[in-house]
Amino acid sequence: MATDIKDTARSVSAAAVLELLPDRPRLLALGEPTHGEDSLLDLRNALFRQLVEEEGYRTIALESDCLRGLAVDAYVTSGATDGTDGADRLDEVVERGISHGWGTSAANRALVRWMRAFNEGRPADDRVRFAGFDGPLEISGAESPRQALTALHGRLAAHVNPALLSCTADTLDRLLGTDEQWTDPAVMYDPARSVGRSPEARELRLLADDLAALLDEQAPLLLAATSREELDLARLHARTALGLLQYHHWMADTSPARLTRLLGVRDRMMAENLLALADRGPVFAYSHNSHLQREKSTMRMGGDPLEWWSAGALVSTRLRAEYAFVATALGTIRHQxxxxxxxxxxxxxxxxQLPEPPCLLDPHRLAAHLGTDLPTTRVSPWFGYAPLDPAHLGTTDGLIFVGNLPKTP
Structure with missing residues (x-):
């Protein structure tokens, strides 16, 4: 078995990954088992460059705030037209445009710098694009729906007959109230503090639903009056407004289903964003394994086991063979x-049994070698690393193994 496993391992490259798949996927997802390690992000960056230069991929989507990511996309695409190198703005754009505290990562700065340089002088339809596919939220809380909801209303008001709009901008402002009441961090531990089920929030959900429906009904008008890009942006604001209001609704819940529903809403928002991105061309997505795997995701929070369907599982039901998932597993993270x-x-x-450099394996061949006697699932002494469940090999398209993870400088 040792010889077989070693013989099936290959060096990691975009070409080698795609050779594992029957067809080139519309959405190629690479998962990581832990966050915040630049050596994994360097590997991601190298794969994305190869996918762009050799395979025609033009979009990378990260587990980051979908609205904040618009600033990064504007930065990398404007380099082709504004005549500046933008070096003085890089750090500010990355720190503001990549959420969860990952904007300070040297690997993320390197990714954005490379994307802008690649786009220099290229026509608009050949530029690489950046997207966040997470909602404006984390498990600990969520942003106010103000930005997404008012942007959606504004785009409709600029082009649609005012008589068709179910509310005014002033009405939305009154119902939204202060942003601080939506973003109060204490809500995570005290649902009673949430405004997610207040009379105003209920009315906002109805109005958001009506505005999103009106956008669908008036899509031909907006497309003729603006562009496909602007219509897609309006749809992003509609999805985000609806998702945030649903998330806040469950933040106010006091039932045992609260945390499971919050996890489910978040991953459904991720899935909707990934599917929208895949509609415009092949996408390379990068996130935690648990958000991209086809199997049900699990975690413990407050001692309770939680299960929910991940974004990858949801996307896979829609794209089927056009979705591919490559997982990453690790040997050591000694600094943790x-x-x-x-x-x-x-x-x-x-x-x-594998050599030190990162290796790519075919999970199906590996599962065949292991047979029915699967190895034990590893238990991590550190909460920040999620080991790979051997039972998931059959629903994984590729496996990258990194033996020893060096400490990020």
């Missing part, structure tokens, strides 16, 4: 207390 994996785990088997 994750030492060599036990030999009876999948990571332990790979750690003992």
């Amino acid at each position: 207390g994750v030492d060599a994996p036990p030999p009876d785990t999948l990571e332990g088997l790979l750690y003992e």
